[in-house]
Amino acid sequence: MSDNTPSPAELDAFRQEVADWFTANKPTDPGFLLPQSFMEVGTDEQFYFLRDWQKKVYEAGYLGMAWPKEYGGGGKPQVLQDIVTREMVKQKTPFMTNTIGLNWAGPLILNMGTEEQKKAFIPGILSADDIWCQGFSEPDHGSDLGNAQLKATRDGKEFVLNGSKIWTSLGRHAKHMILLARTNQNTNNKYEGLSFFLIPMQIQGIEVVPIKKLTGEFGFNQTFFTDARIDESCLIGKEGGGWQVAMATLAFERGAVGGQAGGHAMNSKHVSEVVALARTAKRNGKPAIEDVAIRDELVQLIIDERSQALNSSRARIKPLTQERPSSIPMSGKLIGSEYGRRLNQFALSLQGANAAYYVGDPLAYDGGLWQRSYFNAFSGTIGGGTSEVQHNIIGERVLGLPKS
């Protein structure tokens, strides 16, 4: 996006500047347990804390650095944003909470939106003044997006929305939603009846109902649409062309193509933190890490975490992936989510009797983060196609095994 590529020396200087800024400005412990991703934002205090943090980062010039200046971006080379993002991960700062805006809606609007849409939406996405949510999944056919049934019925220059969407994170705080809806019930091909909209959330006929998660907390919602009317200008892409727009959006989300605003979206737990926990927790009067059975499992987890990083590295080397080029890309979600569940579960087993504490008890390790994180890990092994479905997909598409 910029002609003047920075020199190595400039990059080094920038790296240092960024590291210093985050060291100086990253928020201190708010006194309550923070979520690990936007899907877990369950309370207002969590939300406002995270929104303020994103705003601060943006105002310091460290978000949307490679997005066009005319819409509030920095107009700078992507490499600078990447440096910032890596530093945020490294310093374990809170994530950027307007994730759907920054990684899904924003890139989509910049790529396919009208000039008006860009002007209207992009600045608020970056500043976190305008929160976005997504309306893809529906109850009863979770992973089967193409089967979306929420109706958008044309009525002159408007569409009337009826139906419901589920797992709408930040739905209560969102100003806008990206929505996949059915504008035509009678197509031969179910995909051709879908259209894609950018809709306002604060209108009559839209009700957001929080879903209590297995953690006992909130974060997801079910959104009900009852004769909610939107203008036809909310369409993005062609009427009936929603499936293509949705696929493009998911490609942005996966980072398969560029265009994300930057900043990290998730504070995943790493094995190094579990190692630290094993040094603290006691077993028979000694640190748990001195127990041989625990060491053995910890090493296996380190190997497994590193497998994922090494898979990514190897995926970029063609001669080392030519027999089954899709094997590593298609299995990342399965491996990562199952690893996450296992890591968190193991972290509990280190805590002795104190594994039974929960979020909010002063004696809970790390404020009960591990207990909550274990439960939330199921969003990875269930959401976006369960691990069982992932096994099918890999078996059939990578190994060419017959369908079940």
Next chain:
Amino acid sequence: MSDNTPSPAELDAFRQEVADWFTANKPTDPGFLLPQSFMEVGTDEQFYFLRDWQKKVYEAGYLGMAWPKEYGGGGKPQVLQDIVTREMVKQKTPFMTNTIGLNWAGPLILNMGTEEQKKAFIPGILSADDIWCQGFSEPDHGSDLGNAQLKATRDGKEFVLNGSKIWTSLGRHAKHMILLARTNQNTNNKYEGLSFFLIPMQIQGIEVVPIKKLTGEFGFNQTFFTDARIDESCLIGKEGGGWQVAMATLAFERGAVGGQAGGHAMNSKHVSEVVALARTAKRNGKPAIEDVAIRDELVQLIIDERSQALNSSRARIKPLTQERPSSIPMSGKLIGSEYGRRLNQFALSLQGANAAYYVGDPLAYDGGLWQRSYFNAFSGTIGGGTSEVQHNIIGERVLGLPKS
């Protein structure tokens, strides 16, 4: 079978007598590795050694003790035979190799056979002079017995056999076979076309071809029938009533009903032997059993082995099995066979570099028994319905889950 039930004192005396006899008479190491069951008898030297041992036990009066005297049995109470069998297991003597005769054919003939058949067959079964084999499984539909396709076509007072049976252990040494064959192709119900025969093996048109096992050894055969003619007197049960006879036979085999001749049929490996191995094998200069990771796995194996014994004990207590009475009986094969595979595999992992030795190398632990036993363990997890099929059966019949 006897009126004069022995007194406790008599039983104790008998127990001592038996223990003394086996201590004095059990065979010494023959200098070659013995099989663990009749299915693994692969060489003539193994066969003759085992046949002689059975004969010796029989002639000492310790086999078929509860079978009728008039057919060569002992005519004594079953409790005495049970004492002998337990002592054989305890002293780890070789098994009784005419297993099909003692546990399948013998009880069947005593139960359903004619007086002539009893006179003709029972004494040779006990003395091991007449070895028996079984012809149930066929290639291509291993577990689906009811689908047997070997044809027995009536021709006057004879039947003409055509087809093939697989996994016929001791087929080369057998004088007789119990055979399930199709006497009628045109029944509505596939089970009604089956008949059961006691046939001679040494006739024209029967060819026994050894199958080389994954161990590199022999023991199983495929038996080919080409216009082999047998007399109709070979029928046992009614023509067309073979399925019922087969089910009755399998009930004898499982020991679900009494009537077996006694003596044990298998030298299974037990975890106590793996513990002994772990005390011998070295790791970093110390006995492997001092390695904490190994101890942890060993304890789990001890727990799992004991689970099986405790399941059997609990299965006899109705109030403790009433929710799912078939759960324990139906899962024994799956649990036992998978445990066997796991135990043997773990035993290999204790042997350090020497795990790579195989049967016949003087440095192999226990003569390479563990390596062979691990491979042979697959006969348990594959034969008689694979572990995968067992999971289906338990899921559907015990838990009532829908069919796959």
Next chain:
Amino acid sequence: MLDTNKKPTILFSDEQEQLLEVASNFCRDRFPMSETRKRIAADEDLSRPLWDEMASLGWLGIAVPEEFGGSGLTLGEVVTVVEPMGEHLAGTPLISTTLAAQALLKAGTRAQKETWLPKICEGAIATLALSEPDGDWALERIAASATASGDTLTLKGTKTFVTDAASADLVIASVLFEGKPALVLITRDALAAGKLTREIVIDETRRSYRLDLDGITLPKSALLDADKTPAALNHIDQAACLLLSAEACGGANGVINVTIDYLKTRKQFDRYIGSYQALKHPTVDALLAMEAARSHLYYAATVFGDGIEGEVAVRMAKAQSGSALAFASDRSIQFHGGFGFTYDCDAQLYRRRGIWCEAQFGDATHHRAKLAEILF
């Protein structure tokens, strides 16, 4: 070393059979999941009438000798009551009270037994205070202390996971006294306001408290018999493992039933999801793990207290049952898919119970390590 060639035999008494049937019916009737959820939502202690009913059934005195008002049976009979409670996720002070009574029986003075055991049989709630803030499972590692000055003991330290303490008439705490582990009897009146803090625990059916001992004073007669205390602590450890095993076995069975119900009724891609082997086979594995745990449980109940054989059996039961419930409930969440991720799905309640059962008195790894010490 244990003779692994010996065939272990489970015995089951007529009393066990009767109690199991009565308790199963009682739990089905009194602890439907709707009631459990109501109680969680209201954050209430167990209703007193329900507790009194349990007392009137004689359940609090099952393993208390007749001379003290009990039935004179064993903990093996208590198991048959706890197991169905576990299946229905009942959260009652039954385990706490039973264990406290065992502590009294094993190490109480004659006066303590005569005062408290009959009251417990009639419905007094009692509990133990053994754990400490480091969460170490080694019960003999005690930081809390008692110091004597004349006839008065002054306590110091913090005890954790003191279940049902707020409604308890009696707390028995472990402390160091004169350098050795000791048990002291703290009556409700000795607990000043503020001494108990409600803990936030993962199993929401539990009522657990942190007990601040600092400054609590007791008469010296509050000490249990010092000579018997080490054996009593060992006994309590094993008794707790036995009862928690029963609770976990019941829980595993309960959550397997929750899973099966869903697998039989939920459809995806036009098939009942229970027809998919990816769900069916692990559910079978959960069943087999639970069946094995149950066999170990009732063997442990059979040989409880029988020296090494008893200790081995109870540790095996604890290891196997904890793992069985953990596996069954973890898979249950997963197999419920999106619904499994919601609070409304019962799978999570069992998963929370599973974490509780493993965290209390040691998980499978801990007990396997202890078993290795005994067996090898």
Next chain:
Amino acid sequence: MLDTNKKPTILFSDEQEQLLEVASNFCRDRFPMSETRKRIAADEDLSRPLWDEMASLGWLGIAVPEEFGGSGLTLGEVVTVVEPMGEHLAGTPLISTTLAAQALLKAGTRAQKETWLPKICEGAIATLALSEPDGDWALERIAASATASGDTLTLKGTKTFVTDAASADLVIASVLFEGKPALVLITRDALAAGKLTREIVIDETRRSYRLDLDGITLPKSALLDADKTPAALNHIDQAACLLLSAEACGGANGVINVTIDYLKTRKQFDRYIGSYQALKHPTVDALLAMEAARSHLYYAATVFGDGIEGEVAVRMAKAQSGSALAFASDRSIQFHGGFGFTYDCDAQLYRRRGIWCEAQFGDATHHRAKLAEILF
């Protein structure tokens, strides 16, 4: 301690790419399973022409400096040749010879290097004699010994798993000399008849021998450089782990392909068995374990020799690849059903190779224990 936050990066050179392609084609062509089975049945050593062809491709000198007639590349390039050999279950002296050359390079005297390395590059077969009858993986624990008398060394003891020894021109054995581990170079002419006994090993593609050292005498000049020996033993250990990892990764891929072929063509109950999730899902797990092992392998190849980072990487590769092959081949036998139980099914050949690969230089448990020492 290792920085687990650092992102590890695999590098892959042009030479590696070329070698991988050439070796893959070569193995497909020269080592079809039919040839492997013929060789097993005939109990023959590798055909000399085939070995000479491998030598002429330069594979024996890949990691030998140019001054000694090699290509001056690294073991990372050897990995790309060994991996396809593992996939096709080729049993050649390539690993033995490469490791022996490494021993010479790291601890050989100038004269030893100049004499032997060029010969090896041209096709001489060499091997190591490190293991001893107790099967312990700790290479520094040595019972065999050498004693000097004047200029003559007399050897004593037994070495095991001396692969390809009967066709080897050179054996390098570890012994204790003056109380310290030493390496001695034994040429073919120093081995009297009867000193080598063919071992019966589970991997029938291997030719393994027991070496009776008793009474073998050598000139003192047969000793490798004593100062460099400890480092050389450490290097050999890691080099062996690297090459065995390559072999195991190749084997895992090979047996997964065997399994997939069967799952796609065999029907039971009127369906291709590969459509059953009970077979499909574990096969996917085998694939993912193999992919992970391969990633570890090529990272280990990238950082080989790089101190702690290198050692950690190679131990991880060895642990992961051994487990991957064990799992994939064990499941392959099972999923072939009755056919899997026969010698004709290729799954057993891979299972045997898997046991060999784990038994040589340590299995996953062993390497995890070593890793724990480094990491914690």
